[in-house]
Each structure stands twice: as C-alpha cells, then as structure tokens.
Amino acid sequence: MDDQRLETIIGELLRAGVLLAAAVVLAGGVLYLVGDHSRHVDYKVFVPGPEPLRTLPGIVKLAASLNAEGLIQFGLVLLIATPVARVILALAGFQLERDRMYVVVSLIVLAVLVFSLMRAT
C-alpha cells in the first residue's frame, strides 16, 4: 500500500462520515422546523443549553428518542468524530507500511486528541 492509496481510503472514509453526520443533522433539522418553524428566535444573549444537549450520554439518549435537538447534536458529534477517525486510520496505514517514524507521529497526535476530548467530558 502506497501513500496515495492510503490517502484515498482515508478521504473516502471522511466523506462517508460527513455525509452520515449531515443526514442525521438534516433529519433533526427537519423535525425541528416542523415543530418550531414559526417560533421567534433570538440568540443575542448566550445561555448554555440544557445539560443533556452538552454531554455525550445525554445526546445519545435524546437522539434515540428522536428528539429534534438531540438528533442534531448527535449528528454534530459524528462530525467531530471524523477527524479523530482520520488520525486512527492514518496510524493503521503507517503501521501497514511499517513506517515506524510516522506510527509514532500519529500516536502523539492521537494522544493529544484523546487527552483534550477526555478533559471536555
């Protein structure tokens, strides 16, 4: 496997992930507009949304019950996961190529990502 082939696979995977995320966000968006289209909205003052929409377990639970905002957030979480998957796939590819230097480089990037995502939860 050469770099070009590896990059193509990663690129296609990213696109599939983004399309899936977009489909989920769109479904949530349609549900949201069906219910709330004529409601007046104002985002002038920041108020943190309800706690379940801000944590991973809460989002999964709301999305499973087909809550509109929960579905949108779940789609966005899928989107956030695509770059993380890209690093994991690149790591696997470098391992297949037995490219030790870039296996280590990818591991460092992955460690930083996991560290910061863990800090957030």
Next chain:
Amino acid sequence: MTALEFTLVVWVISALAGFLGALTGLGGGVVVVPVLTLALGVDIKYAIGASLVSVIATSSGAAAAYVREGFSNIRIGMLLEIATTIGAVIGAYLAGVTSTHVIAIVFGVVLIQAAYQSVFKAAPEGARPIESDRLGRFFRLGSDYPLEGHRQNYGVRNVPAGFGLMFGAGALSGLLGIGSGAVKVIAMDQAMKIPFKVSTTTSNFMIGVTAAASAGVYLNRGYIDPAVAMPVMLGVLSGAVLGTRVLVRARVKTLRLVFGFVILALAIEMVINGAMGRI
C-alpha cells in the same frame, strides 16, 4: 425573526462561507463568525461554536476530493498536527486567562502583513525547491503533485519555523474557535516553501483535526447550539463541495489574489471587533 427565517438566512451565509473556506484553505469559520455576530446579532459564543463545527465540516467534507487530485501530503499534515493539537490545548487553557480582544488585534495585524505578502510578493511556482533540507529529508516530507500534466517533485524546507507557526495556529484555533487555516497556509507556503496548492489542500486536511482538539470543550460549555449549528453545518458543507471543484480548475495566481483579499478582510474584521471589545 422566526426559526424558519433564521435557518434559511444562516444556511445561505454558511454556504458562501464554505465556498470561500474550501477555495482558500481558510475554513468557513472566519466568515461565519463575523457575519453571524455583526449582521444577525448572534452572541459570539454561539457563533464560535457554530464556527468550529463549520471548520470540521469544511475540512472532512472536502478531503476526499483533494486527495483524489493528489495535492495534499499526509506526512506533512500529520507531523505538523503534533504542533497544532498541542497548541489548541494550550490555547483553550489560555482562553480563560487572556483577554481575547487583545489577541484578536495582534492576530489581525499579523494577517494584514500576510495578506500583503500573499498578493504582492508571491514567489513564482517554478522557484520552489526540488530538494528538501536536512530535517525535511529526515522526516521524508518531500513528494510530488500534479502540474501541467506531469508529476512535479517538491522539497520541504525550514521544518522548525513551520512547526513553530503551526503551534501558533493551533493556539489561535483553541482560543478563538477558528480553524486558523490562514496561518497554516502561511507556515507551509511561505516558511516551508511548499507549493501553494499542496499547502492549501494539506491545510484543509489539517484544520479538522485541530478543531476536534477543542470541540469537546465547546460542546460541554454549550457553545454548540443545535438550532444555530444545524444550518451552519449543512450550509458550509454545500459550499465546500462547490469550492473544491473550483480549486482544482483555478490558477495559482488567482488563488493567491483571492486568498490575499479574504485574509485582508478577515484582518480588518478582527482588528475592529477586537478594538470594540466584541471578540
């Protein structure tokens, strides 16, 4: 404004932002944040949250197309992501202790200089080094890219300078919720002497990973609101798909000009907003 009107207006703005973001390697966020805050009066925190989402959508959505054309360089991207992700984590920490409008003004001034160089002092494509320097060879960063029907080899220089700039790009991303693709392109194009199209596409490939490093924090703080982020993400994605198609056909000189004016506009927005305490 009703929810339906808001959704439609934000979708159109975001589609434009995604188009420019993919075309220039900047990411959609730099256009989304000022327009949402200035034109629609959306609180900067919602705008920054939606911006971060748009940055990831632009990056991941356009990656497949760039890769197929053979422009982006995964080794350069991965090596420099060490700097951008660590920078993003530190930037997120710094966000709590530094006034962001001071940083916005400094960033704006740096970008005005970069815009000037991009438009007026562009090195012609032919002047790019074929050979890498010592560190460039050590990390095997040199590669080739399609140019006028053949594969053109290129070398990579000044890795430490590029790495340092990338650390700054990551810190700004964590601090301001942007992809900071502008600084990434400058680091690769101007410091590391990487061909412009390779720089913009590799930058586009990198900004998603950088943004993901701060996305968890943003989600947890409630900056990512579903009703704001939904039209932004869907709009940016549509625009990015179109922007990618134009990039492959566009000439480098035109790209530099577009890039220069986009970052100049961004710089002025940053300075004005910073001075008025809005960022």
